[in-house]
Amino acid sequence: MWVEAVDVILGKLVNSKFDFSKIKAISGSGQQHGSVFWKNGSGEMLKNLNPKHSLKSQLEDSFSVPDSPIWMDSSTSEQCIKLELAAGGAQALADITGSKAYERFTGNQILKVIENAPNAYKDTERISLVSSFGATLFCGAYCEIDESDGSGMNLFNIKTRAWEPKLIDACSKDLADKLGNPVPSVSIQGSISLYFVNKYGFVPSCQIVSFTGDNPASLAGMRLMESDIAVSLGSSDVVFLWLEDPIMKTEGHVFVNPVDTSAYMALLCFKNGSLTREFVRDRHTDNKSWTEFEQLLNSQPIGNNGNIGFYFPIAEIIPGNVEGFYYFDSSDMPVQDFSPAEHVRAIIESQFLSRRIHAENMGFNLDGCRILATGGASNNSAILQVMSDIFNAPVYTQEVANSASLGAAMIAMHAVKVTTDEIPYTYRLKKKGLQFQRVASPTPGSKEIYDIMAKRYRNLEKQVIQMHSSKS
Ligand SMILES: Nc1ncnc2c1ncn2[C@@H]1O[C@H](COP(=O)(O)OP(=O)(O)O)[C@@H](O)[C@H]1O
Ligand SMILES: O=C(CO)[C@@H](O)[C@H](O)COP(=O)(O)O
CATH class of the missing domain: 3.30.420.40 (ATPase, nucleotide binding domain)
Structure with missing residues (x-):
């Protein structure tokens, strides 16, 4: 649905005779805490999108977890207890990440996938937030999570501005590789994918800036x-x-x-x-x-x-x-x-x-x-x-x-x-x-x-x- 929405919205702009060549840069906002699990091999798919076909038809098999967990999910109380234990308690986790463990926060949601769907996790090469997923579609390559939205995961140390090793390890030793390297929200992630240049008339120099959370x-x-x-x-x-x-x-x-x-x-x-x-x-x-x-x-x-x-x-x-x-x-x-x-x-x-x-x-x-x-x-x-x-x-x-x-x-x-x-x-x-x-x-x-x-x-x-x- 989210992938399809991008073509639907841009199609509406085409119908309104919008001049895409005027756009110098794109950023966006996504509902906080949601996670998108990209299947092994999807990075290659993203690089080779064909403008003659829709994003939906090309990417529908690119997700190892088909229903992306979103912030309304409260089913991860067990995982919250584990992350707080790994940090040394609720206050200790808040001191590191800015929040005690919350069910909707992405780290707890990811831990639940690791525990309940280990094969899906194994088949995942990258995990995006809703925001960095949006940037990724426009870039045609994996974009980094921005530090501000990354703070809503219970995994990110808001003082050192890096993933907190003991929290990553409490989930899975290879998790940091799947999450990439967080960057400041005001940072350029790359140029727009040729899919959007050829299909909608964006200029190739259009910059994709980090997307961040809605708040x-x-x-x-x-x-x-x-x-x-x-x-x-x-x-x-x-x-x-x-x-x-x-x-x-x-x-x-x-x-x-x-x-x-x-x-x-x-x-x-x-x-x-x-x-x-x-x-x-x-x-x-x-x-x-x-x-x-x-x-x-x-x-x-x-x-x-x-x-x-x-x-x-x-x-x-x-x-x-x-x-x-x-x-x-x-x-x-x-x-x-x-x-x-x-x-x-x-x-x-x-x-x-x-x-x-x-x-x-x-x-x-x-x-x-x-x-x-x-x-x-x-x-x-x-x-x-x-x-x-x-x-x-x-x-x-x-x-x-x-x-x-x-x-x-x-x-x-x-x-x-x-x-x-x-x-x-x-x-x-x-x-x-x-x-x-x-x-x-x-x-x-x-x-x-x-x-x-x-x-x-x-x-x-x-x-x-x-x-x-x-x-x-
Ligand atoms: N005139 C109104 N008075 C009170 N609430 C309203 C009014 N118009 C819309 N809303 C409420 O606004 C909500 C949608 O707000 P919005 O900011 O678009 O939501 P979201 O947080 O999902 O982006 C709806 O649930 C609706 O109840
Ligand atoms: O979980 C949070 C913030 O921590 C929510 O604010 C979500 O970011 C989305 O809110 P709505 O747009 O559904 O009100």
């Missing part, structure tokens, strides 16, 4: 600065911050920064994002529309008369080990149910209270911060207003909503220019004049209400974790 690319596209917090409201909700001196914790992740090789980024991923908002919308509105959802949200007062709900239809990442639905009244007493309007207000308030307290746990100071919002739900002004009130901060969006694609384009531009001059990324992008729009400001009086609710939420979250563990 690092979003950080680049949103031009995050210190004291900004970016919130991506996609299928999941992801909060990210720019950090100079990271503190490694067993909650959240630290990645190498995609645009400044001496800096880092912190990331908090919540699985129950838009999909869970949709779930509540579909259960509690008559016509399952966002318009009705917004009306119900605005019909309830700020603070929802003290009602707090927890909505985890999917097992959550932060906090870990919690699933299900839990409702509390203004005295923190468990209740059976809420009215439809209370549910709608409760899901949005509870999600942003959670984003706030967990960002604070990473050492983020809310005073004077700006929130940059992106992703599908950043189109919803009622949701953004609640976010602004809970963080007591203004919310901005930018003209181009898809910050991950935009960031990839900016990384491509920066990479080709960096070879001729040394202008820092942030300065170059300031000059580009892309505008942020202020779309929400805190409502007077909301800070006092949400400061109290944030304290209650912290305690109730602990209670919910206990309630869940006593059930399971």
Whole structure:
């Protein structure tokens, strides 16, 4: 599907009479943590692609694991325990790689393939991330994993900027050979494959720049600065911050920064994002529309008369080990149910209270911060207003909503220019004049209400974790 998508998208550009010869460089962004297992001999296939045939027909037998594991997979708890043991514990693994072991992280996913499908692993000559797989298709040769997306694998030492030998060995001694050598995100990997030159009219000098993860690319596209917090409201909700001196914790992740090789980024991923908002919308509105959802949200007062709900239809990442639905009244007493309007207000308030307290746990100071919002739900002004009130901060969006694609384009531009001059990324992008729009400001009086609710939420979250563990 991913291979076929490349020809489909480029075919659409052909139909729109797009002039491919204008493209000087390409970068891209791929969903983080997913892995692509290239079968022995595929490197040769990539070098000899025939423009008369589709990528799909030529590459469909090139994968030793036909269904690429992606980030939604949580089936690798056993492998997580092994990697943490190899590192010397959860905190030790976080100190090396920026994260304790997470089921979706690629190292644990690869270890599962090594253990459960040894023949498939043996028949693999190269393992790409979704991002480096994208670059590989365009280059017609294996591209390296970039350091920023490579930080989401539980294998990469974010201080030495190399695979960590004891973690590689805990998986398989030959794994480093199959992973290649990580490179900075802003680096040129090669020129475009002749397949794309002959089929679509790209110029042979078009450069392929490292592709990176969707979240690092979003950080680049949103031009995050210190004291900004970016919130991506996609299928999941992801909060990210720019950090100079990271503190490694067993909650959240630290990645190498995609645009400044001496800096880092912190990331908090919540699985129950838009999909869970949709779930509540579909259960509690008559016509399952966002318009009705917004009306119900605005019909309830700020603070929802003290009602707090927890909505985890999917097992959550932060906090870990919690699933299900839990409702509390203004005295923190468990209740059976809420009215439809209370549910709608409760899901949005509870999600942003959670984003706030967990960002604070990473050492983020809310005073004077700006929130940059992106992703599908950043189109919803009622949701953004609640976010602004809970963080007591203004919310901005930018003209181009898809910050991950935009960031990839900016990384491509920066990479080709960096070879001729040394202008820092942030300065170059300031000059580009892309505008942020202020779309929400805190409502007077909301800070006092949400400061109290944030304290209650912290305690109730602990209670919910206990309630869940006593059930399971
Ligand atoms: N007006 C809206 N209000 C709230 N959520 C919305 C709205 N429009 C789209 N969404 C949500 O945005 C999500 C898709 O966001 P997107 O950033 O494209 O996802 P992904 O993370 O998969 O790239 C959908 O799941 C949908 O629920
Ligand atoms: O796992 C993470 C980050 O660690 C996710 O953010 C994925 O990178 C993709 O998210 P969606 O695009 O599905 O929201």
